[in-house]
Amino acid sequence: MSEVAATPPATPTTAARTLALTGRLTLSEGAPLWAQLQRALADQTTTIDLTTVTHLDGGAAALLNATLQQARQSNHTIHILGASPDVQRLLDLYSCPPGVTCERPAPKEPTALADIGDSAYDVWQQCKAIFAFVGDVCAGLLRAFRRPRTIHFADLPALMEKAGADGLPIVAVINFLVGLILGLQGAIQLHRFGADPFLANLVGLSVVRELGPLMTAILVAGRTGAAYAAELGTMTVNEEVDALRTLGQDPQRFLVFPRVLALALVVPLLTAVADIVGCLGGLFIGMSYLEQPAIAYLQFLQSAVQPGDVLTGLLKSSAFAVLIGLVACQRGLSTRGGAAGVGASTTSAVVIVLFGLVGLDTLFTWVFSLLGW
Amino acid sequence: MTKVLTVRDLTIGWGGEPLLEEIAFDVERGEVFAILGGSGCGKSTLLRHLIGLARPMAGSVHLHGLGSPQQALEPPQFGVLFQSSALFGSMTLLQNIALPLSKWTDLPREAVEVVALARLQLVGLLPFAHHLPAEVSGGMKKRAGIARALALDSSLLFLDEPSAGLDPITASELDDLILTLSRNLGVTIVLVTHELASILRVADQCIVLDRAARGIIARGDPRDLRDRSPDPRVHAFFHRQSQRHDR
Numbered sequence: 001m002s003e004v005a006a007t008p009p010a011t012p013t014t015a016a017r018t019l020a021l022t023g024r025l026t027l028s029e030g031a032p033l034w035a036q037l038q039r040a041l042a043d044q045t046t047t048i049d050l051t052t053v054t055h056l057d058g059g060a061a062a063l064l065n066a067t068l069q070q071a072r073q074s075n076h077t078i079h080i081l082g083a084s085p086d087v088q089r090l091l092d093l094y095s096c097p098p099g100v101t102c103e104r105p106a107p108k109e110p111t112a113l114a115d116i117g118d119s120a121y122d123v124w125q126q127c128k129a130i131f132a133f134v135g136d137v138c139a140g141l142l143r144a145f146r147r148p149r150t151i152h153f154a155d156l157p158a159l160m161e162k163a164g165a166d167g168l169p170i171v172a173v174i175n176f177l178v179g180l181i182l183g184l185q186g187a188i189q190l191h192r193f194g195a196d197p198f199l200a201n202l203v204g205l206s207v208v209r210e211l212g213p214l215m216t217a218i219l220v221a222g223r224t225g226a227a228y229a230a231e232l233g234t235m236t237v238n239e240e241v242d243a244l245r246t247l248g249q250d251p252q253r254f255l256v257f258p259r260v261l262a263l264a265l266v267v268p269l270l271t272a273v274a275d276i277v278g279c280l281g282g283l284f285i286g287m288s289y290l291e292q293p294a295i296a297y298l299q300f301l302q303s304a305v306q307p308g309d310v311l312t313g314l315l316k317s318s319a320f321a322v323l324i325g326l327v328a329c330q331r332g333l334s335t336r337g338g339a340a341g342v343g344a345s346t347t348s349a350v351v352i353v354l355f356g357l358v359g360l361d362t363l364f365t366w367v368f369s370l371l372g373w
Numbered sequence: 374m375t376k377v378l379t380v381r382d383l384t385i386g387w388g389g390e391p392l393l394e395e396i397a398f399d400v401e402r403g404e405v406f407a408i409l410g411g412s413g414c415g416k417s418t419l420l421r422h423l424i425g426l427a428r429p430m431a432g433s434v435h436l437h438g439l440g441s442p443q444q445a446l447e448p449p450q451f452g453v454l455f456q457s458s459a460l461f462g463s464m465t466l467l468q469n470i471a472l473p474l475s476k477w478t479d480l481p482r483e484a485v486e487v488v489a490l491a492r493l494q495l496v497g498l499l500p501f502a503h504h505l506p507a508e509v510s511g512g513m514k515k516r517a518g519i520a521r522a523l524a525l526d527s528s529l530l531f532l533d534e535p536s537a538g539l540d541p542i543t544a545s546e547l548d549d550l551i552l553t554l555s556r557n558l559g560v561t562i563v564l565v566t567h568e569l570a571s572i573l574r575v576a577d578q579c580i581v582l583d584r585a586a587r588g589i590i591a592r593g594d595p596r597d598l599r600d601r602s603p604d605p606r607v608h609a610f611f612h613r614q615s616q617r618h619d620r
């Protein structure tokens with residue numbers, strides 16, 4: 001390819017219905033060659049003269065052969081003339097070997113309608129797969145309870161550190177800001193009615209019952225859920241999960257249980273931190289915007305937020321954690337294809353978890369209100 | 374003969390730990406140059422340095438007329454087959470091969486497809502043109518990788534274990550292809566392989582690397598080395614003997 005520029009490109013000397021090519025025919029001069037060949041095809045040329053062709057590379061041979069084949073398909077024959085042994089050898093190399101069908105395969109091009117149908121069916125299949133997976137895990141859990149040592153606990157501390165300690169800064173900062181924003185918006189309204197002391201009720205209850213658990217779960221889903229889906233997805237694509245099975249390690253006990261357990265242990269702790277910093281955000285607004293003394297805010301907080309409120313929040317957060325762990329692992333383990341498949345399953349893990357969190361939260365709120373908690 | 378590739382005083386390794394030291398060799402235009410040696414001795418690592426994907430700890434790699442390997446990447450002046458094939462998983466085999474063609478030639482779309490399909494036909498994968506890499510076998514991935522390395526008709530090819538995972542017939546067809554490329558088109562081929570039959574059939578020159586010696590322990594025509602090398606390690610390599618009892 002590099003020495004091409006030194007030699008003149010092939011020039012046509014078209015006699016009647018003969019295309020004579022000369023010089024070096026190479027891929028880097030492929031565009032003019034292809035144009036000539038297509039013109040020759042349209043002109044019903046019968047002969048291509050290669051007598052003065054000194055060099056033919058694979059790409060040019062492919063273009064020549066494709067032209068001959070196109071001609072054959074429209075029932076006219078083009079003869080090749082005067083090819084030197086080297087040139088002929090290349091043409092043979094790129095021609096269809098005898099006894100092989102060299103028909104171009106048709107690409108799979110789905111229509112828009114089929115696409116819509118496929119994706120709707122996919123959503124249904126994914127939901128079914130997740131429920132089946134949850135069932136499997138429950139059954140596996142019973143078996144694992146009988147022989148707890150078969151669970152791969154060795155990874156648990158590292159998994160808890162990655163999901164918990166490493167995630168602490170972002171959980172703290174985001175939830176502080178949530179408390180701050182909520183406090184400010186609430187303080188502006190409450191102040192108009194002279195209801196300043198109720199800031200602690202507003203911020204405390206919202207954060208502890210709803211926003212703390214939910215925001216923390218969303219952050220964990222984005223950080224850790226996505227990481228689990230990508231990690232298990234890559235392992236699946238690389239046949240590492242199959243390898244685990246052949247080594248007598250159940251992927252559920254080796255990969256899924258430690259991850260779900262790590263999240264179930266760590267997310268309530270993160271939520272507790274979120275509750276505290278969220279209330280501190282409110283305190284900051286109370287002290288600065290409403291000029292309340294800190295002790296007053298804390299006293300109102302103490303009387304407004306009951307231990308039951310905190311407990312329902314933490315209960316929710318452990319359910320969220322199990323949801324994140326299960327969905328992320330299921331999506332990861334059902335990855336198909338290569339790198340693109342890993343991307344797709346990571347995306348779908350996060351999307352499904354977000355939907356699931358909102359759904360689960362609604363369910364909890366409804367049940368708690370029925371129970372009067 | 375003209376030189377295509379010159380390696381001088383090359384020391385390479387991972388994380389500051391040298392793997393091969395003071396490597397020096399030349400590759401001539403149109404020859405098939407084999408890099409041999411036991412598993413883990415650094416053949417693939419050496420190849421990464423030859424194509425400019427890794428920075429040597431010392432020494433230089435020079436591509437004649439092109440400069441350093443990094444300078445020969447845009448447009449790419451050589452084709453590379455990775456040991457793991459390294460096909461793009463989100464593209465079909467056809468798209469994998471069409472990618473460099475549409476980027477670095479001014480061929481119209483249908484001509485790009487013609488050339489890409491011809492490369493696939495060359496390695497016997499025409500029926501699988503629209504399959505994703507995840508949907509074909511390991512040996513088929515390897516062949517598709519070879520087709521992609523050939524895509525731009527480069528005059529220099531680096532192939533890391535092209536015949537690994539192929540049946541003997543396909544492997545011997547691959548040897549034919551390598552010979553045709555080198556004898557008819559003057560393509561220079563740098564080849565890492567373990568297949569003795571293939572080495573003896575296609576390679577003009579070879580170097581034998583050794584992990585313990587951290588360098589080249591033999592060089593020359595592989596048939597001469599097989600018959601006349603005094604070095605017991607080289608003798609063992611070419612005669613498939615275990616050295617365990619000699620040590």
Ligand SMILES: Nc1ncnc2c1ncn2[C@@H]1O[C@H](COP(=O)(O)OP(=O)(O)OP(=O)(O)O)[C@@H](O)[C@H]1O
Pocket residue numbers: 387388392410411412413414415416417418419456
């Ligand atoms: N990504 C990496 N990071 C650190 N060390 C590596 C890495 N890849 C390889 N090595 C080390 O470099 C050495 C040589 O590896 P290399 O892949 O070059 O071997 P090879 O000769 O190609 O072996 P094979 O014939 O099995 O492919 C190995 O022993 C390995 O320890």
Ligand SMILES: [Mg+2]
Pocket residue numbers: 416417418456533
């Ligand atoms: Mg290797």
